[in-house]
Amino acid sequence: MSNPSTSTAEAVARRFFSDLECVLRGEDADPYAVMAEDVEFIVTGQTPLSGVWQGMKLIREQFLPQARLRMGHEPGHGLFPIRFIAEGNEVAVVARGRGSSNTGQPYNNSYVFWFTVVDGKVARYVEDFDSSLAWQAIFRCHLEPAR
Amino acid sequence: MTSTTPAKTLIQQLINRINRPEAGDPYALLSENVVVTVNGTTPLSGHYPGLAMVKGILVDTARRVLADVQLELSKAIGQSSTVACQLIIHGRAPNDRMFNSRRDACSCVFDVSNGLITAIALYPDTSAIEMELYGRSYVSNDQ
Numbered sequence: 582m583s584n585p586s587t588s589t590a591e592a593v594a595r596r597f598f599s600d601l602e603c604v605l606r607g608e609d610a611d612p613y614a615v616m617a618e619d620v621e622f623i624v625t626g627q628t629p630l631s632g633v634w635q636g637m638k639l640i641r642e643q644f645l646p647q648a649r650l651r652m653g654h655e656p657g658h659g660l661f662p663i664r665f666i667a668e669g670n671e672v673a674v675v676a677r678g679r680g681s682s683n684t685g686q687p688y689n690n691s692y693v694f695w696f697t698v699v700d701g702k703v704a705r706y707v708e709d710f711d712s713s714l715a716w717q718a719i720f721r722c723h724l725e726p727a728r
Numbered sequence: 729m730t731s732t733t734p735a736k737t738l739i740q741q742l743i744n745r746i747n748r749p750e751a752g753d754p755y756a757l758l759s760e761n762v763v764v765t766v767n768g769t770t771p772l773s774g775h776y777p778g779l780a781m782v783k784g785i786l787v788d789t790a791r792r793v794l795a796d797v798q799l800e801l802s803k804a805i806g807q808s809s810t811v812a813c814q815l816i817i818h819g820r821a822p823n824d825r826m827f828n829s830r831r832d833a834c835s836c837v838f839d840v841s842n843g844l845i846t847a848i849a850l851y852p853d854t855s856a857i858e859m860e861l862y863g864r865s866y867v868s869n870d871q
Binding site: 587625626627628664666667668669671672673675691692693695709710711712713714716717720721722723724725726727728 | 730731767768769770803805806807810811812814832834835837849851853854855856857858859863864865866867868869870
């Protein structure tokens with residue numbers, strides 16, 4: 582049986598994805614409204630957009646503008662959650678993405694997002710994904726034997 | 729605080745057996761029809777249905793580039809037969825350096841049925857696999 586904190590945490594994670602979908606449809610919504618002002622925001626891997634951002638101010642001023650600059654914006658793009666696995670104040674969300682780079686290169690990645698919810702807000706967010714695909718599609722790189 | 733469930737106990741047993749072969753056969757904890765998926769497009773990535781394919785392709789291929797592999801379970805959530813984990817995977821790369829010396833965790837989702845693991849979906853740091861295990865680097869297409 583699910584406890585109240587589990588259902589609250591899952592509802593917050595679901596709201597993030599539904600608000601994101603609204604934005605991509607052109608509606609007025611802010612998926613990042615579920616984040617606490619001091620959220621720890623982690624993008625895994627070793628890409629130029631990987632790292633740890635502390636707080637929504639840095640996310641809005643640094644991470645999101647850099648990410649938007651790299652991404653294409655076309656109808657049908659989005660993040661599509663497949664599974665929500667929740668316990669206590671934590672939720673893991675398995676998702677697929679459909680997107681493109683700013684040059685039109687397809688960028689359809691697979692993700693696990695982790696949300697830690699405290700007092701109804703996301704205190705910690707982790708985005709786990711195929712960072713090698715990001716290097717190649719978003720950062721226009723290819724693989725070569727290292728010298 | 730997360731709970732202890734039969735599924736989580738089974739996953740911890742699998743990790744113990746991978747880390748210490750004398751603890752038992754890790755394959756005995758997997759269903760004959762287990763499906764293992766490694767996210768991405770690395771040489772290790774793919775969909776491996778059935779124990780024979782997991783052993784014969786995935787594990788054998790991984791052994792060629794990763795020795796002394798050790799797994800640490802840093803988080804496990806899920807109150808049912810599906811458990812999402814954060815795993816730290818590290819080992820020795822072909823150049824004798826440590827793979828994942830940063831000890832970054834990656835996501836892994838397990839499904840359990842009738843006391844056996846039936847599915848494992850691993851989301852590793854694919855750029856670390858390419859760079860540290862296969863000795864490749866990312867070079868700009870403009871160069």
